[in-house]
Amino acid sequence: MPTLEFESLLHGLLQKDPDKRMNWDQLLSHSFWKGAFSEELTNLSGEALDSSRGMEQYEEGVGPSRNSSQVVSKSFGLDSMAEIRPKSALDGEARESIFLLSSRPTPRTSGATRETVPRTVQTQGSMFIGGLRDVTCCVKDLVYTDNDLTVTPIIDNPKIMKSAPVRFDSKTLIVPAHSADRLSSMSGGDWSAFLQQLCGALEPGERAGGTVRSKLNLLCYLCTVASHKDTATRLINSPLLHLLTQHLRTAPNWDVKAKVMRVIGLLASHCVELKNDTPVTEALHAFTELVRENFRNSKLKQCLLPPLGELLYLIASQEEKRESPGGLWAVPAAAYTVLTRCLREGEELVVHHMAVKIVENVCTTVSHHAQGFITGEIGPMLWYLYTHSTVDALRVTAISALCRITRHSASAFQSVMDKVGLPAVLSSLVSGIGRVQQLMLTMFAAMLSSGAHLQRLVQDKDFVTRMIRSLESPSCMIRGKAFLVLVQVLMNNREMLLLCCNSRLVMYIERDVRKATPGREQQSSNEYLSKCLDVLIRHIVQELPGILGDILSALGNIAGRKHPSTTQAKQLKQCLPMMGVVLHLLSSQIFRPQIVTEEFLVKFGALLHHVTSIDSSGTSLERAVGQPAAEELIRSTLSAVEAITQHPSVITPHQSAVVDSILPPLTSLAFSKNVEWRILSLRVLSEITLLLLSQETAQEGRACASNRLLSLITEALLPQYESLLLEPDPVPVYALKLLVSLTEHDSPVSKLIEESRLLPAVFQVISEHQVNSLSSTMQNAVALLSNLTGHRDANLQPFYQEGLVEFLHTVLMDVGALYLAGEEQAGLKGSSVLLSLLEILHTVLRSTSTVVRQALQSERGEDSQKAEGLLLLNKPLTDLISLLIQMLPSGEPEVYEVASQCLSLLVQLYAGNSLDCLRPGNIVSLARALEQQPLPKPQRLLLRVAKRLITCRGSCAGDLQEEVPELVQILQRLAHSHRSHSELNNSSLAIEILKCIAS
Template structure:
């Protein structure tokens, strides 16, 4: 049985406490109920009814335990609160939400009834919400199998346990009181004494639906007798939520309630009629033929079910049921019945070894601050339920990430050790240990054929045996003269050269040669021969690919161990023999690993491990230390039984001593590598090092410049964390985390990958370290390596490894963010509206609010932003902004709890994070409705802030967001009209923002800029808002803004106000009289003159772009004014012609008001040669309208400069329409004022020359029109 870690208390009843908990060694969070043993009957009843149920609308039972004082029930953790809390906080829910919640209730209750279970006490406190918004039935304490007498069952449990289990005994006469639920939701027949039934559960369902809509149950009274009277004899009033402006219930909903709240159970809706009811809008249409009639289920249909003690762990076999789709026939086989003849058939688990202590549930040293979970037990409810009408509208059905969390845990373990961590190098002839002189043999002294390895590997059996026979006879020779010794040494040198070939080595070690070599090692009188024999044995073991069971490798190990032990002070001899011992040990271990089971014939004596441990100790020569460490490293790389021989209490500290005190890097790397591979078998080896030398000393070793050391150290930390060793200490150690983060700068891909993996394990167990990590630029490192993880030809495997580690870390952080935001919302919800938070609340605020910068870090990242900015995130962000509004307005005061600086930092970070989102329009458009419904309202409220910084910030956000939203609507052509008057956004602006605008527009810069920018966007796309600007009396304010900023024509404020005026005059329903009264003509004249001067200024081209845009807007305004005037004149003239009168005075007044515009004629003529096509076209159209309305009233119209401009444009424009327009303008000027014709005649040579050319070049019908106009002008001036 596994232990559980308990975090914070999330619920409490009279005899029950509910904790948030976690299975030790996993990241599976659960709800754990600790209840007094006097509740054994209720808990046992809950377990026996639900232990096999797996359904999305029923809280999943995992397991239960019994300790000396309590019963412990482990169930699914639901993070959305209870339905009772939702109703209490929201007071009522909209009908659409009631329908959505009702579908979950009906689905769950149908499944419960289909299993033959009656819930009996259906109250909103027993309905929990999973985080994504799924409703789940909880607390089956008073439920029962249909037809069963629950009183008998409780009595049976009580008698079996001998009374009260340490609580006050419960007399039999009080047993009925324990079984009584709340009468508020109890059906009339049950109150009268009838047994609970499917029909009575459906009555309770009706009460829940009624209460969700109206905020109160259908029957309620402070007096118990009056309540009973109401339920039995009175009809409920039609449900009506508080507030007369709220919508009334639909006829379908009233019909549903009427059917469920029938006092006669026979007349009450049954399951088929309930599922087909029109209120559900065909949500249950697929169950038409499968629904269960309340009369169809009877106790006679259920069969016996005996519950096994060894039930499967639901955490390992977590399967969802298929809602209500399984028919009753399917459930009969699975569920049978819930009756127990003997209570001992169903028993809770106990502690290991039969102990009943309570240490199996450990209290966490760091309780998490979340209180967003609720598990109800005897009225114990606790929840975080946000804003609730809004929240429930946004709740969506989410995925169960339980399996993915387990999957992540297994993937993390797979990634701890990589191939590079387990790479093996030889012990013999390893140049990093000791340089070995090359081995040569004398061909003349070799008394056997000097076959090459190719020849040897191809020898036939007979030739091979002859060759072996010759070798063995020479080696076994007993001659002791110098010549024989030299010949034997020469032969052994030859063997050293051929033993490096895999096939030859495998054949030789399996032959009679190997036992002979062991014999020589024991008996040879010459130490040179012994050393060379040991070398041959080492080379054979190193290169052998297949070891047969009859090869006496154990004898070789025993003999090598004895010789080393007998000559332990002879360091040179140890350097000769240790490689042989090591290679043979590694051969045994690797071959055993390959064969996957222990071989009795390959037993390694304990003395071998003892000798090697002595060789590791302080005082030995460096080479001996290195060889012994290399042997440990290689053997522990395997998964064989023999690696266990090195796992002793001293191995870790001994290897650590070699690592810390050696001056040779190769030995240091080998020592730490050996420790790493031992840790793979037993993390306690690394634990012993930390306990001996101290955690900081081990952490500091990560700062070494040796990449391999860093890699092995990270691997050991990852291994230890995954096992939970030193977990609490490591995850709280800031120096450890910052050291890990510094390793992200490493040039090694593997080190960075492992650093990500170690940090992930820390963050899984301590969310607070995510803030420290973000502050240390974690997000930057993730982004950098995310770009590098595309595998190429080089370092493909290391890049893939990095990619896998990064993916897990990113996934975890994305999954954590909703919890972080939820904690912040929970802390703020607890103090909402309070001036003086309590000490507990202040502590929670100090713990949660500093985590807010994490949100900013993540939304700023292109890796995280697309994954975290979801509909749920934006909804929660809207809730957060509502809390910010409350803080800013002073309704909630955090200064006393966290200080003014922290409070201001929270507001700034919150607004900054959303500012980042506004810079990515795709995200806004993807969740447009959520932004409009939940984000914009609090932003509008913050515009009223007394703090100038927040007012400006929120106004800027509001302006940018709204501009994007409305422009996208038009571009996407979602509607025929861009924004209609019923639009939520429009209502928000109209009702909440525009009333503040006069104050905002008169504020110091840059506040008016963003306010005007918002109005520009809205008036451009919303005809309805144009009239709202007038109705809000903002027109005079706009002209006041122009006056105050007339010294800065190119400033942002002036640009915005001109753009707004452009939108207003362009709208056909605008009240132009109002604009004229405010001096529209005067301002436009002045602005056009100043802007045109900037545009035409040859020397200064730096402001040309700004001046260009501003000039176009002003020309557009002028054009609209002239079009409006021309239309008024035209309609008046038409009225006069038709004899219907017409307001000639109004037309004359309008002409008089616009008369100053004639002063712009010369300016417009000067703009005609512009290279900008738009400026030319607008200027020419304005000029045409002006001369049509006022003729040649402006005496400077045909000045020499203006005539030169006409000439230049006529010469450059080849378009006939443009030429005709210009000629008509000139004709109107010279024919309406004799002075102009005289000017043309006397000073307009260049223009006359162009006119003559146009008059003579007619070649088509269109050309003839141009030529005719030119000719008429010439004739007017006497040419």
Template sequence: MENFILYEEIGRGNKTVVYKGRRKGTINFVAIVCSDKCKRAGVANWVRLTWGLTHKNIMTFYEWYETSNNLWLVVELCTGGSLESVIAQDGCLPEDVVREFGVELVTGLYHIHKHGIIYCELKPGKILLEGSGTLKFSSFCWARADGEDLEKVFALAGAEEGEDINESTLQRYSKNTVQGLPLYTAPEAIKGDNFCRASDLWSLGCLLYEMFTGKPPFLSESRSELIEKILSEDPLRPGPEGSASHKPSAEFISLLDGLLQKDPQKRLNWTDLLQHPFWKGSLSHCGAESADRQGISLSREDTESSVSWCAKESVDAHKSLDNLSSSKADLKPPSNSFKIETRTELRPKSAVDGESNESIFLLSSRPTPRINSAVEVHDSTTVPIKNSSQGDSYVKKAESMCSSQQDMESKLKELIYTESDLIVTPIIDNPKIIKQVPLRFDPKTLHIPAHSVEKLLSMKDVDWNNFLKRVCSLLDSSEKNTGAARSKLNLLYYLCTLVVHKEIANRLISSQLFPILIQQLHAATNWDIRANVARVIGLLALHTSELGENVPISEAITLLTELIRENFRNSKLKQCFLPALGELLYLIASKEEKGEHPRECWAVPSAAYTVLMRCLREGEERVVNHIAAKIIENVCTTRSCHAQGFITGEIGPVLWYLFTHSTGDSLKITPISALCRITRSSPNAFQSVIEKVGLTAVLNSLANGICKIQQYMLTMFSAMLSCGIHLQRLIQEKDFVTTITRLLESPSTFIRAKAFLVLLQVLINNREMLLLSCQTRLMMYIERDSRKTMPGKEQQGGSEYLSKCLDLLIYHIVRELPGILGDILSALTNVSGRKHPSTVQAKQLKMCLPMMPVVLHLVTSQVFRPQIVTKEFLFNYGILLEFIRSIDSGETKLDRAIGQAASEELIKTTLLTFEAVTEHPILLITHRLTVEDSILPPLVSLVHSQNVEWRLFSLQLLSETTSLLLSHEVKAEEKGESLNSNNKLLSLIRDLLLPQYEHILLAPDPVPLYALKLLVALSEHSPASVSLMEEVHLFPVLFQVILRYQNSILGNTMQTVIALLNNIVANKSMNMMILFEEGLAHHVCSLLTEAVALYLEADDKGNTKTANVLLLSLLDILQYMLTYTANIVRQTLQLPSEDTEIFSSASQCLLLLVQLYGGNNQESMSPESMGSFAEVLKSKKDPRELKLLLKIVKRLITSNKKHSESLKNDGDALIQALESLTQTASSHADIAVASLAFEILRTVGRKNIKTPK
């Protein structure tokens, strides 16, 4: 599916996503439906029913694909939304619009019914609008053929694909199952009867009713009540409120009454519907006969003819979208059959073409921003002759992103921490820590006006100062009675409601109020007043955005620290004072980070850090632990000296202990978040955790299902690796790599991005871990997320971050591949030609050769393949293949160094790598010369391997590559291009391969089959190759192969050798006498006789089809043989021979040939041939000889009009000879000769000749 570019998501359903797409190289936009494989039965049903179904009111189905996780349908793009959205937006539609829409609905539904399909789920959401406003019937997942049991169809479809169709699945697909509320379902279907055409007409009536009124005819939130209404009640008469012009006409009401009849027998049929006066003649184009009168049926004959039609038109699935839309309009199957026997043509392309990997639409088969494409499906026989710029475009992007390794590492460090890692939330009044009781003040006992925030902000300075003085006076009151305490508390409650507004907080924190609050915090005897003063201070610190140097923040921090220390055993007081202390610390830390004030402005006593550390320890209440961790989290978000106060040797283990011994999610997240932010400044903090609890325990924490914890843990690992701490241990730890890789399955974009970032740092420092990463499906994860960040999609937040991390990882891996391949080649170079590698060499081999599967993984990845398969890569691969040849031949011995199994694995992986390249022909065509010069020579040598597996594999690769290159060259020559590589390729095959071909063709199965396939490819695309076969005397061997496999005439080997023989005899330069001398006629006659017998006796469809193909090939060969014989006979007739016996035999042969093939040979009546006939007729006197010749001429001109015209226009000499025979015969006894001559002359229009008597 890399033939398509995916753009934005335009729809989403249950396990289905719809994208807007475009076929590459065109401006044809399509809709691409990505569906989960659990919906295979419904999707396959959609395909089988709409295959070839073309109508302006039906969404056109183009093609479909299968990947390992999804099914992808390419269908017509409808950009106007659905009918449901139109009704929802407009409420109701005028009757004229209902009529216009209704005409399109009826036209489309009539076409569906005419083809024997019941739609079954007709509702507004299934009707889509094209950009121009045309209505389109969309999904056919629940449709069925008339009279068909959908449950059995789904079960059969699932069984054919090897799915487990259990009882629950069958129930879900049951014919009686109605999806959702049955708002549009006919009464008979609700009762359990099969859906029929009348059921669809009921649904049509419901749609027309809803378009006019804005709601369905029957409506209820209760399913049982809705069913009861449909079965027993009549719909309300349609009549929207408004003017008389919006009231329904009598014709419309009549139409609805006819369609919404509960008895299907009384419901309008197609004849009555099409002729109904409501349409005002708009449906006359549907034809005089309705679907009812046509009597659509699904007979056995219909089924067979439909299968035949599908088989003939199956090639359309491979047409381009340009041709598809135009050609399909003319396709009409001769019958309406949808039996699943037609499954070969209706399979998704991956099942037919062998592309089963997820490269095509990988979540899925497939668009990636790295290569600016979506999904790739290549037809190996129709490859565009142009270079792919995908790899080049990515390299340019990578080079612009990273100019050097140091630059890449710098960008990597920038990505370790994101805004998501450094989010700051309030410490005070944080509901995740402790739920605060809402504060309410009493305006009546406030002693000052309870001004609103708006009122206070609009005050003049004088009024504001007066208000502030009164507040300070009330707070500073020295009265100690109960009433005064209550008044202060009430005032503090009022202040708490004010300071949550930034403007008020900014004015109050810089006023005389703040020192008074500090004084009250110190001097008040009532602890409730102290607690609420601390709350006001904390809220002020939280909400203020401006802070002057003269604000006594340090005094407040010192006082709060002392109060906490003095009352450390009082947990309730600590819960009151700690939030205020934390907000003040964060306030001055953030101001210092911004550089607004020098650090000397607000000194923080060391006792504050000590107190907060004590609050983290074991034994404290969890709320106190949580507040202290939250303070550290917020303060350490900043890069300030105040954050440094928390960085001690014990901070890491203390926070880790709090994390591991907490139960609530919030309390588990906060200490890990605090540790993550400390690690930003001091990675040693996280190092101390690993050293104390062990790496295993830390990795186990990643199994925690809380996404935030996983995100912070990955961030800390990245930070630690970037500083080189624990580097050697982590990059060698396989459990670490596998644990990180498993996190790539996370639904969180940030977690996946950070996992990629950690793996990147591992790979930068340890290339060998790339093998383990590939084995744990790293390539699959990269491809999946590459598609999610593809071009055309708006990237926000996590997607943009993921894209940046992925770019760096891909860039690094692409840069690593040459080094990996270089190490492998270096190791093999050192042992080349040696039987006994040294210990050092063996060690190098063991270290480098296991990395070869990495190359295979990258070549099979749609993200990496266009970037790594370059000229240099293929050149180095050719060198590697030469080493493989050396190993296979025994020139180089690796068994003692790495073992036989490892040696064989190296050979297999190397060949698989080239196989992956051949699956994408554009790569071979782009680097054609490199392939021919570097890869094909060692590949040809491997054909002579003693190992049958390698010999077969090499033959297969050689056959596919040769076929591709030769076919490309033929097409290039047709376009006037000259590639000048044909001779080189043929010379290679002639010199290295063909001399040994006799032994290869006579080798045990299945070697001959692949060898013959290569010869078929050669003979099909390069006529000169037939001469090469003749030079090495290969034809007798071919007949030996035929004799060897004569008992398996329908086998692949026999079919292939006959295909080769067909190509040979069709070659114009072929000396047929050589084949005849080898027994060609005998072998062909024998094969033809057996093939005819098998064709007539075959019961199995597969055998019949195979015998049919074989028979056609043999008949083609026979025709070439007879054509050659006819030419020889004609030449014999032209010889000036007086030998009557030779003449008689040649004449008899020629007569038999023309009786069989008539005038098929266009040269039969050429001027030269007619001259020869005239000379012979004049020279022969024997009536028997003359009659033979005349019969030949008569057969030629009566079987081919062109020959008759040739005789008439250019055959004067022959006509004169014929006229002479009629005259001579009239004076002699042999009237038969004259009669034949007369008939020939009359055929060509000579009417003046007298009839012989």
């Protein structure tokens, strides 16, 4: 027995009088529901009151929209696809711009595309994803766009059937031939008079030929004015519709009937608002009966179907606009039946197209009328028309109709997949019709959002691969839809992220982020793509901590175990490959800044500790997953750290986490038994330490981090470092590079290295690789010596003991000779090797000059002996004078700067012992260098060098005038140039040199 509450509910809903019938608020608050909706209504109203944006929209007339998609959140068996419907105006955060669904189609205009009303547009600066809105809500809001729900006319649609132009004879017209604009602006009295005259002319009368012709002429006139929306609205809401329906039933002449059908169709197509008492139901019954009675007459159906469809869409759109759940105009069930029959195989293409167009338009509305088309066979029938039709317009309309039915019920698209199979459905994505691809992706997104076929789709690799291929489409809308489908796949199957990354998903995201960056002049399709990208990026970023957590959990379960269980091995095989995803994301400029946080670095440090344990055989990972998988984990982890270190802006804010969590395990891996891990670790350590030691330590936190870094280097790195330097290639290259990074910024590490036993090992590496002076090993070794000798308070005595002078003499002669030979293919022009060697030479000579100067100023014999010993030790370096002179005119400022300073110090210290350096070739180089220097200061240095050398040459200096006239000419020019004080000094020097040469 039904309860009293249920009987009361039915009694209120089944009242014939609309005024007495239960309204929506009364329905929700009825006692039958026992307060099931009270919480939902409270939340909705509270959100509307609390959200300032919601209140603004409410005041602008958007108003609280209640529909079945939002009220039922408990069970009660409503189709889950209703969740895809648009958010109501109360959901203030959900009010997006034109790509979000609108529940109110615009009135239709003549021949124009019918589009839905755009939602309230948010400001560009507002975030699409924010607050409490999760990814799921964002996805549902983006499934359908206004572009997916465009409505075009059924009648007079040139893509369906070309119609002949309608003309009338104004001279024989029974009524005044007012224009449509004139009719729309008529006053009440004039309109009533015109309407009375019009209806009188159409009243059933004599059947004479003249009367038929006059009616046909009048109906042709009505066809021309019915294309005006205001006039069409006034006419359809007048007694004219009832009169036309009578003619439709009783007129004996089929020409009159055909024109009546056309008039009714045009009036319905262009009507803006329908009154409650307008007898459209009567017209629907008449058309339905005529279609049913003449079903085998294809030509007649082509006249009947367009007005029938226009009336049906008019009713559906008007009820959607008024948000009337019960319906104001009854639609006979036979109307849906005959339209569905028109979709079956055997009908003409035009009939098929008209029927499909009716289904498409009606199912665009969010009203109960769309449910009339949702049957078990509707999906396969539309798919059949798509696959078997030879007309592209019909194929597109069939898929569009299926897409809009899927919006109401995913079972329609699901029945297609069940019948033809997923591969056949996916093949449509390679269609050359972009509109079809967009609609297919929309249906997949809607299907996944509803949960239908969810596990089947998210587990299908071919499906995911096909979605990624869709990202190559030139259409922004198609790419946005594909991103939306992939979001839903990844929401339900995280493991597919690995396949997506391996299929270049990250590359596609980066490309489209650059193209779809929100801008002032951005197109709607680009904005839609931008929003879909936002959702996908947000979801992937949210997934990464879980991926890393799963890997740590799986490794933690086997830590210290020699024989992992079967369950643990299965978990490892499932989780460890996802490390590739972490590497892909950290290598992306889009994801990296959002991923690398303090918490992430701490977790990654824990992963590195597991890697260290695996490398040292403390964790038996190879027994569980095999050696290749274990090596791939270590390789991916170290590569991921390297990807982070190449971007200082990411690491700089988290120095403490890097020093405490990342560096200790990396230091351990630097001494791994595996050469590849040693090289990777050393390379990463070089990047990190170079960055950290170069940062300002003004802040207390950074100073503490630097102190902990130095402690780590002192205690864990340097004591074992000699073994790395003495290993076979290529390990010494990276070991030296790390030392270069540690000593680059005059850090205390330089002093530690001097005091350790590393210098002999460094010089041993140099002696083993000295054959190739330009090798990577030699470059790093020379750079290291330059850093060690160049820092403040450097003690050069240990370097002398290891053969620094011999090293400088040999290597600089080789590199200098190659430089002068111009071997550009070796990268010698301004190469770092040559500059580092010259800097070392300059440091040695400057130190020697300082000792000699102190000895000259001192009266102690010990200082003199020390200076003499140092001069004797460095005497082989005088062989470099000729080389340095020849480098001066190289044209490279950096090389000239250091080479000229070294030459100046050498000639000051050893000029008397280098008489052969004034060979003609050297003098020519010196002359060219003088000529190339326009400034007085560098000219003065070269003049002093020349004076010192010529003075030491003594009596042989006079030969220079004949051997090298170029030098004499330049000196004469300088002697006569004394416009400034500096040039006056240079002029004096030039005159002195000329005197030496002349004597």
